[in-house]
Amino acid sequence: MPSLDQLRPGQRGRIDALTGNDGLVQRLMEMGLFEGEEIEVIALAPLGDPIEFRLGDSRLSLRRGEAARVHVSLS
Amino acid sequence: MGSEQKRIAALIGNPNTGKTTLFNALSGLRQRVGNYPGVTVETKKGKMCCGGQTFELIDLPGTYSLSPRSPDEMVAVDVILGRQQGEARPDVVVSIVDAGNLERNLYLTTQALELGVPVVVALNMIDVAAAQGVRIDVQRLSQQLGVPVVPIQANKKKGLDALREAISRVALSLPARSASKDDTCLRCGLVGKTPFPEPFESAIAQLRQELGENVPEYLVRRLVLDVGGWTEQRLIEQLGERVRLQVQQVRERLAQAGCPVPAVEARTRYGWIREVTAGCIQRPDQRVVTWTDRIDRVLTHKVWGTLIFLALMFLVFQAIFTWARPIMKGISDGKDALADLLRGRLPPGPFTDLLLDGMLEGVGAVVVFLPQILILFAFIAVLEDCGYMARAAFLMDKLMARCGLSGKSFIPMLSSIACAVPGILATRVIEQRRDRLATILVAPLMSCSARLPVYILLIGAFLSGPGFAWWLPGLVMFAMYAIGLILAPLMALLLKRTLLRSETPVFVLEMPLYKAPSPRLVLRRMLDSGWAFLRRAGTLILASMVVVWALLYFPRGSGPEQPPYDVRIAAMQEDLDDLKAKGKDDAAEEKEQQINALTAEWKRQSYLGRMGKAIEPAVRPLGWDWKIGMAALASFPAREVVIGTLGIIYSAGKQDSDEIRDAANVADTPLARRMKEARWDDDPARPVFTISTALSLMVFFALCCQCASTLAVIRRETHSWRWPIFTFVYMTVLAYLGALAVYQVGHFFGG
Numbered sequence: 149m150p151s152l153d154q155l156r157p158g159q160r161g162r163i164d165a166l167t168g169n170d171g172l173v174q175r176l177m178e179m180g181l182f183e184g185e186e187i188e189v190i191a192l193a194p195l196g197d198p199i200e201f202r203l204g205d206s207r208l209s210l211r212r213g214e215a216a217r218v219h220v221s222l223s
Numbered sequence: 224m225g226s227e228q229k230r231i232a233a234l235i236g237n238p239n240t241g242k243t244t245l246f247n248a249l250s251g252l253r254q255r256v257g258n259y260p261g262v263t264v265e266t267k268k269g270k271m272c273c274g275g276q277t278f279e280l281i282d283l284p285g286t287y288s289l290s291p292r293s294p295d296e297m298v299a300v301d302v303i304l305g306r307q308q309g310e311a312r313p314d315v316v317v318s319i320v321d322a323g324n325l326e327r328n329l330y331l332t333t334q335a336l337e338l339g340v341p342v343v344v345a346l347n348m349i350d351v352a353a354a355q356g357v358r359i360d361v362q363r364l365s366q367q368l369g370v371p372v373v374p375i376q377a378n379k380k381k382g383l384d385a386l387r388e389a390i391s392r393v394a395l396s397l398p399a400r401s402a403s404k405d406d407t408c409l410r411c412g413l414v415g416k417t418p419f420p421e422p423f424e425s426a427i428a429q430l431r432q433e434l435g436e437n438v439p440e441y442l443v444r445r446l447v448l449d450v451g452g453w454t455e456q457r458l459i460e461q462l463g464e465r466v467r468l469q470v471q472q473v474r475e476r477l478a479q480a481g482c483p484v485p486a487v488e489a490r491t492r493y494g495w496i497r498e499v500t501a502g503c504i505q506r507p508d509q510r511v512v513t514w515t516d517r518i519d520r521v522l523t524h525k526v527w528g529t530l531i532f533l534a535l536m537f538l539v540f541q542a543i544f545t546w547a548r549p550i551m552k553g554i555s556d557g558k559d560a561l562a563d564l565l566r567g568r569l570p571p572g573p574f575t576d577l578l579l580d581g582m583l584e585g586v587g588a589v590v591v592f593l594p595q596i597l598i599l600f601a602f603i604a605v606l607e608d609c610g611y612m613a614r615a616a617f618l619m620d621k622l623m624a625r626c627g628l629s630g631k632s633f634i635p636m637l638s639s640i641a642c643a644v645p646g647i648l649a650t651r652v653i654e655q656r657r658d659r660l661a662t663i664l665v666a667p668l669m670s671c672s673a674r675l676p677v678y679i680l681l682i683g684a685f686l687s688g689p690g691f692a693w694w695l696p697g698l699v700m701f702a703m704y705a706i707g708l709i710l711a712p713l714m715a716l717l718l719k720r721t722l723l724r725s726e727t728p729v730f731v732l733e734m735p736l737y738k739a740p741s742p743r744l745v746l747r748r749m750l751d752s753g754w755a756f757l758r759r760a761g762t763l764i765l766a767s768m769v770v771v772w773a774l775l776y777f778p779r780g781s782g783p784e785q786p787p788y789d790v791r792i793a794a795m796q797e798d799l800d801d802l803k804a805k806g807k808d809d810a811a812e813e814k815e816q817q818i819n820a821l822t823a824e825w826k827r828q829s830y831l832g833r834m835g836k837a838i839e840p841a842v843r844p845l846g847w848d849w850k851i852g853m854a855a856l857a858s859f860p861a862r863e864v865v866i867g868t869l870g871i872i873y874s875a876g877k878q879d880s881d882e883i884r885d886a887a888n889v890a891d892t893p894l895a896r897r898m899k900e901a902r903w904d905d906d907p908a909r910p911v912f913t914i915s916t917a918l919s920l921m922v923f924f925a926l927c928c929q930c931a932s933t934l935a936v937i938r939r940e941t942h943s944w945r946w947p948i949f950t951f952v953y954m955t956v957l958a959y960l961g962a963l964a965v966y967q968v969g970h971f972f973g974g
Contacts (some may be wrong), residue, residue, distance in 0.1 A: 169485060170450055171292055177489030178288040179731050180327045191523045195621035200523055200734060205324040207519070207734035209617050211624070214730065 150222065152215035153199060155189040161220035162186055168217060180204055181218060230278045230394050231311055232271075233303055235335060236319035237328050238285035239610070239735035241347045244744060245319055245377040246282040249387070256755070258942060259307060264295045266302070274391035281313065287327075289334040290445060290488075291453040295656055303338045304439055312340065314394040317386075319345045322352035322359055322374070323736065325504060329368075329496045330489075333417045336370070337441050341393045344372040345386055350379075351736065356507035364503040378741055417495045422480035423487060426473050433469060434462065447473055448488050515610075515736045522614050523734075532618050535611075536637055539602045543641040544672060547594035552881065554594070558587035571793050576776060577769070585768030588861055589761045592644050592932060596756055597749045599638050599645040603652070604748040606634075608740035612652060613732055620730065626712035627719030629655065629730055632662040636711065639669035640704075643933045644760075647940055648752055657723040661715045663940060664950050667933045668711040670704045670925055673863045676880035677924045678703050680866060683889025684898055685917040699918075706925045710957075760935035767860040767931040774831040775857065775868075788825035792818060819875065826871050831857055845923065845959070846916035846966040848903055855923065862929035866894070873897040915969030919962040927958035 149164060163185045166173050180203055181187075190207065191200045198211045210218075234249075236242040247254075250269025258265050267282040283299040291297040298307065305312025316335050320328035325346075335342050346361065365372040371389040375382030419427075431443045438446075438458065445454040447470060459466045474484045522528050562579045569575040606612045612634075620630030631653045639646030646666045653659040678700055687696040719725075779787035795818050802811040826832055827850075835853025842852040850872045858865035866880045875893040886892050901911040928934065934947040941947075 166486075169483065171452065174290065174449065174485035174488075175287075175731055177485060178290065178330060179733075180330075180489075180493070182486065182489050182493070190519065192525070193523070193617055193621055194525050194529045197621045197624075198617060198730065198732070200519075200617060204326060206327060207515070209613075209620075209730075209732040209734060211620070211730045 149219050152187065152189070152201070152210070152218040152220050153212040155220065155222075157189050157191050159222060160186065160188040161222045164219045164221050166217055167219070172214060173217065176214070176218065179208060180206070186223075187220060229311075230276055231281065231313040232278045232315045232317055232390055232394065233281045233283055233313040233340075234317045234319065235283050235299060235331060236285060237287050237321065237331060239733060240285070240319050240321045240328065241377040242282065242285055242319050244741065245345060245347065245375070246280065247744070247747065248377055248380050248383055250280050259298060262295045262298055264298060266298065271387070273387040274395070276391055276395060278390065278394070286331065288331055289338075290449050292449065293453055293656055297453050297457075300338070300441070300445070303335070303340055304441065306439075314340070315390055316340050316342045317345055317390060318342055319347050319377075322346050322349045323355060323357060325359065325500060326493065326496050329500070330492055332368075333492045333496065337416055337444070339441070342370045343386070343389050343393055344368065344370055346372055346374045347377050349374045350376055351738075355511045355513060358505040360503045364500065367499040367503065417492050419491050420482050420487065423477060423482045426477055430469060430473055434458070434466070446470055447477070448485055450474075450485060513736065518737050519614070519734070522611070523617060528614070528618055532615060536634075539599070539634075540637060540641060542598050542602065543595045543638060543645065547598055550594040551591050554591050555587060555881070558583060571789075573776070573779065573789070576789060577772070580776075581769040581772035582765065584772070585765040588768055589757065589764045589932070592642065592756065593753055595642045596645045596648065597753050599649060600749045600752045601745060603634065603649055604745040605740045607652065608738075608744055610735040610737045613734045616732060617734065626716045628658050628662060628715055629653070632658060635662050635666060636669060639666040639671060640707075642671050642673070643667040643669065643930065644756070644936050647933065647936045648756065650940065657719070657725045660941065660946065661718045661723050663937055664718060664946065665711040665714045667928050667930065667950060667954060668714060668926065669707040673861070673930070674703070674924050676863060676866055676883045678921055679889055680883050680895065681917040681921050683886075684895035685912055685914055688890055699921075703921055703925050706922065706961075710926070755939075756936065760932060760939055763935035763938070764860070764931045771831070771857055771860050771864070774834070775826055775829050777830060778828070779825075788821065792821055792825070795821070822871055823873070844966070845919050845962045846913065846970065847920065848901075848911050850901070851911070851916075851920060858929050860929075860931040862924060862927075865924070869898070870894050873901060915966045918969055919966035922965045923958045923962040925958075926954060926961050928954035
């Protein structure tokens with residue numbers, strides 16, 4: 149099961165799980181990143197980090213280190 | 224009217240939902256900015272009229288949730304709970320939500336519904352949502368949520384009357400606010416609360432009993448839900464270590480009962496939001512490709528996005544660096560003209576000198592920053608309002624992450640190359656407190672435009688001309704800028720690893736939809752920032768300018784038989800004007816030299832001159848004599864003063880940094896010639912200014928925080944004296960050590 153940072157622009161998936169139970173995970177969940185949500189990577193910043201993706205009606209950006217905690221199954 | 228109670232409404236909402244636009248539209252021009260002790264966020268307050276009743280409207284900082292992780296985030300919760308000192312509990316909370324992103328925006332609303340204050344939902348940007356094919360059944364949504372929902376278009380001022388009506392209806396149909404701070408009032412029953420699973424609710428009820436009734440229920444929930452959050456830290460401080468253990472046990476029990484923290488909150492709230500909005504929202508089957516999608520294909524593109532970003536930054540930089548110059552020159556010329564005009568009309572003496580050389584100069588030194596501040600804020604407001612700022616942060620994040628900051632620090636740092644004052648004001652776009660502080664503290668290390676005349680003078684006089692390689696002046700100038708560009712990120716990294724160490728803050732950046740910037744909002748931000756600078760930093764800058772003026776002015780007399788210096792100089796000045804009028808050029812030149820010599824004598828015996836002599840042992844290792852030391856001391860309030868001070872001490876007459884900057888050949892200016900002729904007092908054969916001394920002085924100016932304005936702005940932005948003092952001390956130490964190293968190394972190699 150790949151994590152969000154391994155996806156290339158244009159790839160879509162569904163969130164399976166988030167690792168950990170700290171403040172980071174809480175913030176991600178508040179922004180709507182939790183199990184079952186559809187996610188699509190839109191672009192990578194010039195140095196390959198951070199990642200821009202679409203989630204529901206919003207466009208969000210996360211750093212690779214944080215995106216690695218979001219596990220996704222590709223669709 | 225006097226007996227009528229003041230009603231309070233608090234405005235909350237996610238970032239980029241048009242909250243500021245709504246606040247401005249509701250409260251008009253009468254606003255004031257306030258801040259609470261111990262936090263860096265500002266809250267704006269305004270007045271609005273709803274149904275014949277005046278409301279105080281509080282604009283709380285934009286946030287995605289009411290799960291406080293820092294004192295800054297706690298403000299919103301404390302205000303709504305009525306726990307903020309000196310602030311009465313609001314009668315109503317207005318929650319603004321983006322119709323195009325309803326579910327995520329309602330997350331914050333569901334939290335607000337648990338705070339025990341009635342809520343009105345303002346459904347903003349319905350037009351944008353409609354353009355994307357999203358239709359919302361407002362009436363049904365209102366029924367399902369159990370609170371009034373009012374569709375509005377804040378930027379077009381549509382729907383505001385209905386919103387005002389809803390606010391007053393909700394606030395006035397209820398009994399006036401009770402004095403009690405207990406949140407278990409009747410009002411909670413009126414609004415829909417997210418139904419949390421039974422094990423969770425009973426765990427909260429039990430914990431609340433254990434903690435005591437004066438902890439509001441909402442905070443008990445936060446205590447359990449926010450792992451390592453601010454509520455946890457604060458309650459452990461207040462109630463003791465036992466709380467830590469109790470919370471741990473509750474969390475463990477909840478995990479066993481299938482409600483793991485923190486996932487239980489997002490699952491429950493989003494689950495409830497889905498239920499509530501089901502049947503209220505109609506979406507197109509196929510996602511409409513929006514303008515934002517198309518624009519982002521270019522603007523966040525690896526190559527094109529970066530190129531456009533660099534071009535934009537060049538434009539911003541060019542604007543604050545060069546466009547502001549003529550205006551700044553106009554201000555300084557206007558100030559000089561005013562001084563000349565007044566000098567002719569006022570009686571000569573210390574009072575007039577204080578007024579003109581002390582205060583008017585000081586006012587000029589404050590006002591001269593305005594063009595740069597206004598121009599930078601015009602750009603920032605446009606970039607932010609149209610949605611580009613988030614893309615800029617996205618593009619630059621990796622680069623800035625290497626020094627422990629985020630992409631949002633880029634623009635403040637870049638602006639600081641023109642001037643640290645607007646740069647520091649621009650750090651407000653950084654939400655993370657520690658990142659913002661680190662950026663503020665290193666911004667003054669960037670070589671600002673006020674350092675340029677110093678570099679030009681010293682390079683022109685001592686490092687160029689016959690005997691020097693043609694590329695040397697350019698290289699030295701580049702090196703001076705490089706010092707800041709290299710040291711600022713290193714210092715930021717050091718700060719983030721030591722004093723400002725924190726968990727790496729989550730970098731969840733929302734990329735808002737692009738939209739046309741609102742001219743009204745842009746103008747407002749420009750004026751707000753300019754006014755805030757004048758009001759809060761102006762007095763401090765003025766005061767420091769007057770102090771240095773006085774230290775250079777007193778003592779005025781040289782002996783019992785001589786009139787004071789200023790009187791003698793004024794008399795000579797009259798003679799000089801006389802000679803000039805008669806066309807006696809040679810005699811006039813001689814007189815002018817006498818005036819310069821006497822002025823130099825006066826300033827050398829002034830308090831500042833004496834201080835210069837006193838510190839000579841300290842600056843000698845830098846290769847400076849006491850005159851350079853004195854000039855450096857005099858430029859602590861504003862570094863550009865150094866040119867004028869050097870001009871006075873070296874008897875070269877009045878010198879203006881603009882003259883040095885615009886001079887065709889700097890080495891030929893009177894000041895440069897005098898400096899080349901300067902010799903040590905105790906060794907008249909040895910010139911004071913060698914290449915090492917010139918370099919050491921330049922490095923000192925590159926690194927030292929000789930700018931009262933910067934310190935005043937740091938004080939204003941951090942609400943504490945600690946950080947300006949820290950900045951001043953670390954930069955002065957760094958400057959001293961840097962200058963020492965440069966001189967000693969240079970001297971060793973015989974320069």
